[in-house]
Each structure stands twice: as C-alpha cells, then as structure tokens.
Amino acid sequence: MKKTILELKDIAKYFPGIKALDNVDFTIRTGEVHALIGENGAGKSTLVKIMTGVYQPTKGKILMEGSEVHFGTAHDAQAAGVAAIHQEASMFTELTVTENIFMGHHLRKKGGTLDWKAMRQHTQELLDRLELDINPDTLIKNLGTAQRHMVEIAKALSVDAQLVIMDEPTSALSLHEVEELYKIIRQLKDEGKAIVFISHKFDEIFEICDYFTVFRDGQYIGEGEVATSSVDEIVKMMVGRSLGHMFPKKEAAIGEAVLDVKGLSLPGFFKNVSFTLHKGEILGFFGLVGAGRSEVMRTIFGIDKKSEGTIVLNGHEIHISSPRLAMQRGIAYVPEDRQEQGAILEMSLSHNITLPQIDKISPFGVLNKKTEKTITEEFGNKMEIKAANWKVNANTLSGGNQQKVVLAKWLATDPDILILDEPTKGIDVATKAAVHEFVSEMAAAGLAVILVSSELPEVLGMADRIVVMHEGHVSKVLNRDEANSDNVILAATGHEEGM
Amino acid sequence: QKDASSDGTKIVLLVKSLGNGFFEAVADGGKEAAGELDGVESIYMGPSAATAEGQIEIIETLIAQRVDGIAISANDPDALIPVAKKAMKAGIRVISFDSNISEGGREVALSPSDSELIGSQQVRLIAELCDYKGQIAILSATAQATNQNEWISYMYEAFKAPEYKDMEIVEVVYGDDAADKSYREAVGLFKKYPDLAGIISPTTVGVLATAKAIEDEGLKGKVQITGLGLPSEMQHYIENGTCGQMALWNPVDLGYSSIYILNAMIKGEVEGNPGDVISAGRMGTITIGEGGNSIMGEPFVFNKDNIAEYASIF
Amino acid sequence: MKKSIEKILQNRELNLVGLIIILLILVTIRSPRFLELRNVERIVNDTAILIMVAAGQFLVILTGGIDLSVGSTIAFSGMAASMLNEAYPAMPVYLILLIGVLVGTALGAFNGSCVAFGKIPPIITTLGTMSIFRGFTFVLSKGQWVTAHEMTSAYTMIPRGRLFGIPNLTTWAIFIFIIMYYFVKYTRHGREIYAIGGNKTAAHFVGVSEKKVNFMVFTISGALCGLAGVMWTARYAAAVNETATGFELQTVAACVLGGVSIAGGSGTITGVLLGALFLGIINNALPVVNLSPFYQMAIQGFIVLAAIVANVLMEQRNEKKLLNRRRQ
C-alpha cells in the first residue's frame, strides 16, 4: 500500500567552509507523515532545499518513484510534484494573497494570458478550506505573522503535489491554526500523499507523524516508527544524551512592581491594555493570532507610538519614544521576527551581539575590540551558538542558531526588564531547555520578564502570572496556580471575559 | 626616454566640447596650418561635455606635458583664468579663440568677429527677413554662455537704431544647447507670442531646432529664423526657405589662424603685444589690437544661393 | 467595507491625477490658452518619448535596479539609425526603425548580461555603459551630426505622420503603454518581475530565475530606448552626439512620481504614465508661463519636490485612515 515516492541517496551538501549535509539517506513513502528531527543546524532545512530544487546537492542522487531526477530549479521540483513551506519567510509583501499563492505557477488561459479570475476563485477555495477569513485581494503587508504563515500553507496546497514538505510550519501559528493544519495534513495523508514535517515540538510530532528520521551534525543518525518510540529515545538520538524536565521554573521571590501599564492604546492594534510587572516575576502573555501582544510590547519598547495610556516605571511615569530610550531605562525586547527585526543577517555574529550596547562599550565613541570580544564569547557560548567562528555572517547560520544570536544580543545588555516575544520559536529541545533554565535563573536573580508565547505549555510552565489577550484587549489575568489550558484558551478565544 | 623638445612644436586646440561640427571644422583648419608650418603639430582636444571644469582638467595635463601653446575656446571666461595663468607661468603660450577668456587669462584673444558686429548683423538679418517690423525673440544656448550673452547685449543696442523702430525684442529664452529643450522653447514662443515675426538663435543647436519647430508647426513664412549656424547642418532649412539667411564665420579659418598666431608667438617672432602683426598664411596678416583682441572679420552670410557650396566644407 | 478601504490604499494614481489637475489649473491661470486641444495634443506628443523610455525604466526599477544608460542608448541607436538612413536613403524606413530597435536591444542585452551573468549591480553596470555607449556614439559619428538634409523625408515622417488624426509618435506611446500594461498584468514574465523586486529569496523558492528576469528587463529597456532613439532623431531631424543627455533622470523621476517603489516590487505602469505626463506638462508649461527663464530650473525642482511630498503625505494619511477604521 505504502510505496516509496522520493529517495535521497548518499546526499552531501557543502557550503564554503562547512559541510551542511554528509552521507545522508532519506526515504519518503506515500500515505505517511514523516518527521525530520534534529538540533538547530542539523541540516534539515538544507535537505528541504535540496528536495525542492532550491539547492543542488554537492554529491549523491535523488530518486523519484524509482528513477533518478535532477531538480535544477524550484520549478523542476514543483513540476515533479514536490511542494514546500519553507522555514524562512518567503512572501511578496507588496502583492496580493492570490498572487503570492500562484507566483511561479500562475494559471493561464489558452492564449497564455493569466487567468486572474480563476486564480482568485481558487485562492478563495483554499482559504475557505483552511477556514481563513482573508480577502484574496489583500496585500500581504497588511496581514499579521500568523496569517502570512497560513497563506504559505495555502500556497503549498495550491500545487497538485505528491509530496508536501513543511519546514516548521507551526512556529508562528496559534492553536486554532495548528488544528486546521492537522486536519489538512490528515486529509493529504488520506489522499495518499507523502508529507515531510519538521518541528522542534514533540507534542506535534507525536500527534501527527507516523515515522521519523533523526539527523545530527549533517549526518543521518537513525529512523523509526513514532508510535513505538518515546520522546526520550528520540532526544537521545538527537543530542546524544537525555535531557531533564522541560520547564525548569525556579521559585523566585516576587518583589515590588517595576512596570505599571495603564490604559495603553494604539488605534487599530490594541485598546486599554493594563498590567503590572514585578521584580523577579515572569509574566506570560498568551493570545491568538493578531491578539496584539507583539504590538503592546513594541509600544513599550518605543517602536510604535501609543495614542493613550501611561507607562510607569519604578514609580515614575515615563515617555518612551524610541528603543534607545527604552534601553536606557533598562528594557530589552527580543522581537518575534528574527530575520527582519532581530538579527542583521549580513553582519558578523560578534557585531550582532554587541550592537545594542555599542555606545556603552565604546568610550568616546571609539570601538573597543577587546570588550567586544569578551562580550561576544561570554554570551555566545552561554547560548551555545553553533558557528564556524564569531566572524561569520548571521545568515550562514541555521534558523535556530540565528534565534540564539538574537537572544544573546539582548541578554548581553544586562536589562532590568526583559521582554521576550516568542523566544523559543524554532529552537530545538535542548536549547529550549537551556533558554528556559536561563530565563528562570535570571528571574530568580531579580529580573522582571515578560514572556510572549503562543506555546501554551511554555506559558503555563514558565509564567508566574498569565495575561491573556483577545482581539486587542486584555481578556483575563490568571495566577500560576489557577491557570490551566482550558481557562487560558477560553479567555484567548473571547469566551470568558473579566479579571 | 624621448626628449620633449625634439618632438617639434606642439600646439593644442582646446575646444568647448567634442562632437560638435563647428569644432571639428576648427580642427581641420588647425591641421591645415600645421601642415604648412615646419615641425608644428596641431592637437585637437576637448572635454566630452561642455564644462569649464572639464577644460581645466585638460589644461592641467597639458601643463604637465609641457606643450608649447594652447588655443582655447572657453566654456567660461573667468573660471579658466587661474589655470591659464598657471600654464603661462610654466612657459606655455595661451591664446583664446571663438569664445574668449577674460583679460589676464590669455595673451591674445582671437575673436571670429567683433561682438558688436555680430550682434548688429544678426539684427539686420532678421530685419531683412521680416521687413523691418514685428516682434523678435532670441533663443540662446545656456544662460551662462558668455559669448552668446555678449552678442545678445549688442543686439539690444542695435535695435535702438531708427530703422528698427517698428521692431522689438520680446524675450530671451534658453535652449541649453539641447535639441528637445530648444524645440520646446521655440514652440513656447509661438504660443506666447502669436504675432511673433522672427527668432534669432545665435547658436548652432538652437537655430537648427527652431527651424525644425517652425517647419513642424507650419509657420514657415510667418515666423522667420536667423542665427549662427553651420551650413552643413542648416542646408535643408535654407534650401527649403524656412531659414532665409543666417551667418557664421569660417571655423576652418579660425583654427588655421589660431595655429599661425601661436606658432609665431612660440617661435618668438612676435610677443603678442597690441600692434603686433602676424602673417598667417592664406589669411594674410592679423593685427593684434587693444587688450590683445584680434578680429577676423564680419561673419559670412549664407543663403539659398551659396549654401550648397559651403555645406560641403563645414 | 473592506473593499473600499483597499481602494483608498491603492489610489496612488488618483492622487497623481489630482496633482496633475492642480498643476493644470495653475498653468491655465497664467496662460489661458494652454488647455487648447491642439496644445494638449502637442504636450502628449512631446511626452511620448519619455513615456516609452520610462516604461522600460519602470521594469528595471521594479526589479530593484536602475538603468542610467537610457540616454546614451537612445543617442547611440538614434545615431546608428540616422547614419543608416543617410548612407542608404532607399532603405525602407520601417526596416531602419527595426534596426534601430535591434541596436537598442543589443545594448540593453549587454547591460542585462552584465547584471544577470556578471552579477554586477545595475547602477554600476549602467553608470559604466552610460559612458561607454555615449563614447561609442562619438566614435560612430566621428563627432559629426546627421541633420535634416541628410535624412530622407520618410525617415523624419516616422513620428510625424498621422493615423486617425493622432500623431504617430503618440500612437506609438499608447501602443507601448497598452502592451506594457498587458505584459506586467497578464503575463507570467511580467509578474515574475514583481516577484524578483519584491523578495529575491521567495522568488528563488518558487523557481523564478533572477538571471532571466534581470536580463529580460534590461533588454526590454534597451529595445524601447532603441525605438526612442529613432523617434528622437527623426522628430528633431537631427542626430547629435549629445542626444538625450540627462534623460535618465527624467525617466527615473517619472517612475518616482508615478509611485513606483525605488526598492522594487511595487508600482504600476499607469502611475508611470501619469508621472511622465506630469513632467511633460511642466516641461511644456514653463516656456509659456510668463516667468524669467532663469527661474525655470528652480521652479521645476520645486514642483517635482512638492508633488513627491504631496503624494507621500496623502498616502500616509490614507494608511492612517485605514488603521483607524480597523478594529474601532
């Protein structure tokens, strides 16, 4: 019944200076959801790019239904029935949803003229199938992060594919969308298609995948049936050792209020948001797509300008009009979009890590290379960044390692208030545990932390209190002991209001 | 390495810009003179765009290679003074021709003709074409083109004469020596002055574009055009009557005379002082006047009858 | 409601139409005969060459590049065509036109190869070829001009003839506009230009070849310059070495005024058309309004700046409105 559709044999991919993949074998069968597992930088995305014709392998061959194929461009792979959702954002922000979905394989009338009507209609069908309330003519730049991701999924579905590859498709989705996605994946599976699913979240893997393959350091390690394996086994294959428990929340003495936000509003994004943050506290922020959590944080950090409301820091009302001022007040913000906002991709790791405090470490404006080196090494090593050296550009790193660079860069500023917006998005289990441990240690040492996350277990496991947002306002604030997944989700979906 | 002085006499004709038929003809004249003189080499140079800065750059390299003499048609009468002085200090003889450098920046200024003469001749030409009455406009090159400006000021002077009492200059516009802008300005003049009788365009690009505009707008015979134009470029419009007559001095003679004057100065035959007389081959003798000015004669008038003959020369 | 909001956002063109109307009113106050039909026709005709070349520039800017060599390409192909006409007066003019276009295409393809295969940034490539092509124009012409006398009347009639009462030059511009409109909106290659300009990585992921697109846009731009070169020399009945010097900035200005993003990925050909007309109106109005010619340059600069600022302000206001309407 299940037959092999795509086979990778002895694949290697070298980049100048690094072997991203070496001697890799990988077999995909129809009617099966195949999980590709590995640490950050293991080579998963590289493999995806090879399977989709974006990269050509340095060595090895690709067999499609038994015969050797050569994917010279993404086009070839698509024509052969391979569709993919890539890890990196790959949207045309100035174009419409319809166009984003059909770019590269526009529908055409007989004469070759593009058939916009048909494409629009198709798009509408796809959006309906994903239960998305988006107009096909909306420009992508007017969509939120999660909606964009859903459009990417729709795009992969628009191709009549035999094999659908999803590289961390859920990293920007919230619960509802993830459920939709599962439904779609099951449908595809039932239609006899093959799916490759990449994720760092084990609950997802165990929920949806049938089979798994593990990579480490660009090499094939092993494979197996999901049903007959345990998390621990897989983690051991991944990192070569077992891990402790996932959310090591340390007890911390919660001190006086450091940040008091009252009636904060930004028209079009959020309204009348109030909350208090204490020393030593981890304040979780949970909500669905477009709930406006990111915008609240951006406003506190001085990127967006509030229209109403007050921000009181240590008893004094403050007016923050730029990130610089926010930083001077001891606020640090790790943004959610690492490619656009977090890391400067064409700059070296060391320059990235020291950028926020470059003035502080430059006496009279003159750079001090020694201090720079010290800081880079201290925090780079703390975050266990995997790179050839500190001088390589951030864009040569795997997605997860880029995220670590962003974290390192902000932790290095030694803030009083640390705002983390989806800090573990795309980070592998081992590092995630390290990040959690680190955050909880810092809170215990008196740091006030805001943790914005769409991952419910993370919020429940890490936060002392949880602020739940729904459509731009705070719908509920829950203490650690009274919060559970049910009441948080109810509040997030707007079914339960009040404080 | 070669010794520079053994190369003979190097004289450079530095023109406003390359790619202009007028100056190509000047270069021909220079070559002709150099051929007649013993051991003289005539080098033709110019910047690719007509700027003073470009000419200064070239003069600096000419100083570096110690040429013997430079004849300059200047893009700016003042901006070239410092560098020309530098050249003279380095022992290079400097004269200007066609478009002159102000006093102090050259030893001799060879004007193709007297500016006053040019101005009054242009006025006479247009007056003859439109029967001594009507509105006249002037379409010049750039606002900064000094020789044009000088001629224009003399045109205003000339119009004060009683025979032109029924004529007036309504406006001076600038076509920047670009075909499209000149054309547009000409059309703008037709619009603004429906009774316009004639246009004087003392620049080769302007006169050509204006003639074309008159032809295109069907105003042939209604609006007259005269100016300074190259016969080879204007032949079409003179033969078909769009432009009744126009004037120009002979660029070949200009280049020819420049070389003769410089050669005489370099050889020490004359010092270039007022009153000096230079024998200039087929041009006869040239006398240097007050302030180093020297004038070749009245511009030549071209019309239907003689245009074909000169079109083949320049 | 959503639809109408989107419309507000996308009415860049409408803003520009408004600005053009304001400009026309201002000019007409000073010079009442400016809006006569005959004069309007003349202005459009005078802007036709700018429209053609700006259409090519538009494609290049859409990819995030810029073509600074358009002026020189026009000069070279115009010179080549005129010299051909001079040398072989019997050659059918439409063959010469075709050759002129081919010459422009070849020069454009050279730019395109440098950018696509040599990976030289467009601005450097075309900054280089701006000089190179101009230099070769001098070489080709040996510094001489080709003027009315040396051209056949058939040649000078290419832009001047009329079809249904409309000057050929205008017809050509309309034709180019329609083709371009269809090309960028209804063909795969046209959309791929937007893809490359919008997000190169994403374009790579969907199999759009950056090389192909870059090569294509420069070649098209070159072809349009070739056409413009023939039109230019025939219209002014003169092929000179300085033809269209500085024209590249006019075409870029037309695109910028028309709302084409200089970073690539967004803009419409309608906007470019309006931007070109805006410039064309200024160019033709300045000589007829009663102002000292010395003021022309400053006024032109001021109006262009004012238009750009007004455009930006209107757009920012629209965006704010849109935000305020969402989620009251």
Added chain:
Amino acid sequence: MSDKLKHVSQSRLINETSFKERLIETVTKWEFILIVLFAGVVIFFSNASPYFLNYFNLMNTTFNFMEKAIMALPMIFVIMCGDIDISVASILALSSFAMGHASAAGAGTPEIILIGLCVGMVCGIFNGLLITGLKIPAIAVTLGSQSLFRGISQAILGDQAYTQYPESFAYFGQGYVGDTLIPFELVLFLILAAVMGFILHKTSYGRKLYAVGNSATAARFSGVPVARIRFTNMVLNGLFAGIAAVLLTSRIGSTRPNIANGWDMEAITLVVLGGVSISGGKGNIFGVIIAIFLLGYLKFGMGLLNISARSMIIITGFLLIAAVLIPEMLGRFKAKRKLMKQQA
C-alpha cells in the same frame, strides 16, 4: 578560529589556515584588484609618457579630482546606509553662489568660507528633513532638490557671474602647503579621509552605519537611532559639498550657476568603484581612496597621451564594470575551488 567554539563538531569545518588559502583570500579582495589596477596604471603610463612619473605632475594633477574626492567621503556614509544623494553638485553650486554673493557684498575670506559651509549644511538639513521626517526615499528627494538648489542660484544670478574674490581666498584651491609642492587640497583631503575613515571603521557611529545599511529595521529594534543617522549623513554630505565648494570656487576664482555640473554622478562613481555596495552595508574607505587615485591618475595618464575624451569615457566605463566583474569572477572561482577541496 576561536577555540571557545566548542559547539561545532570539528569534523564539519574545513581548515583554512594554510598560507595558500590566505593568499587566495587576499588576492580576490576588491581592494586588492583596485591596487593591482592602480599599479598597472602607474607602470603603463610611466613607460608611455615621460611626464607621468614626475613629482610635480603627480602632485599637481590632484587638483583635478580632490573636490570630487572630498564629496565622495560622506557619500560613502550615505550609500552605506542605502541612501543616495544626487544633489551634492547642486549644493556645491548654491554654496558657491552664496560665497560669491558674500564676497560681492564685501565679506572677507573667513566669512566667505563660513557662509559656504553653512549653506552646504543647510541644504543637507533640508534633504535630511524630507528624507527622515517625511520618509521619502533619498533618490526622490535629491532628484527634486538637485534642480531646486542649482535653480535657486540660477534664478538669482541669471546669466551673471561672481568673479571678485579676496586675494587670500585663492589659497584654498590653488595653494601649496608651505614650501612644498603638495597642494593644500590634497592635504585637506587626506586629513578628511583619515577622519572619515576613523569614524567609519573605529567608532560606534561607523558600526551603526553598517547596521543601518544591512537592515534598518533590525538596527532600529537594536536601539540604533536610524533616522538620526541618516539625517546626520545628509548633513555631512551637505557640509562636505560646502567644503568642495570653497575649494573649487577658490580654484577657478569665479562662480556661475552651472559650476560643477554633473559632479554628483562622478562622486557616486568613485564610491561604487571603491566597492561600497549600492544597496548598503558593505564597503570600506580604503577601496574608495584607491578608486579616487586610480581614476584620477588614469585620466591624467590618458590626458598625457592626448587620448581623446571620447575614448576616455569608454575606458573609464569599462574600468567601472571590470573593477566589479573581476572580483566577482575570482570569488566564484574561489568558492568552486573550496568546494572541490572539501569533496576531495
């Protein structure tokens, strides 16, 4: 390689410390190519013309390109941040006009210079406000202000020229330092280049320039005052155009509205030939300095051989393309070689 990076398994990395590797790394650098080209120019013209390798000439010819070189310095910053300024030559014209006006009104040399610099800065502020305040792309703003600035001087000056400057004013553009044959302009340029190079490579401001150029958004999120930096760049550009105005006006001793026409493109050419990426974030000052002298001496050499201007523009055009093409080709070759080695 830092041995602290214990997290990368060493088997995946390729050793690059051999001398040969480092040599290849060096010779494929842009600056290296420029130096080779420069050496080529010097050697060729030394043999072709007896006047080239002459101390006086080599010094003296720098007069021809020092003003443009000075304008190119802050242009590095502007282009580094992904902006562009095509109005600098017009700023120069307006600033020169203001100096002429002041001089005609009887101002002395110090006042004239002060006015020139101030006008340059004011123009820069004007551009900067429109670019950062109204968020209009730099090319759009300077496309307009290019006509506006020069237009203002033309509107007032018309067909006239200012030709009267105090005698002492002539020193800046024509003088030599002390008794040497070194032009003042050259010395001033070298000082300014050292200052700008220091800012670019050794200060936090420089680091922020690179950050903004690579990703303005991420830089803003990192607390870099992006708008202020881009504004400062435009003001610097205006100021340096003012300095260039002082030098050029002094050198030619007169002012007309068409002064320095087309120099914006020449300044930009120097910057991009020097290897500064037009999309921002890449490049260094050494490349630009080499490019300045390379182009300057190439033109000088060609002038000595009386090469026609038409050939000169063709050659410089090809040089511009070649200077980018060669390192690009070598880079490709290098990457290929490396991969081959890895496979072996």
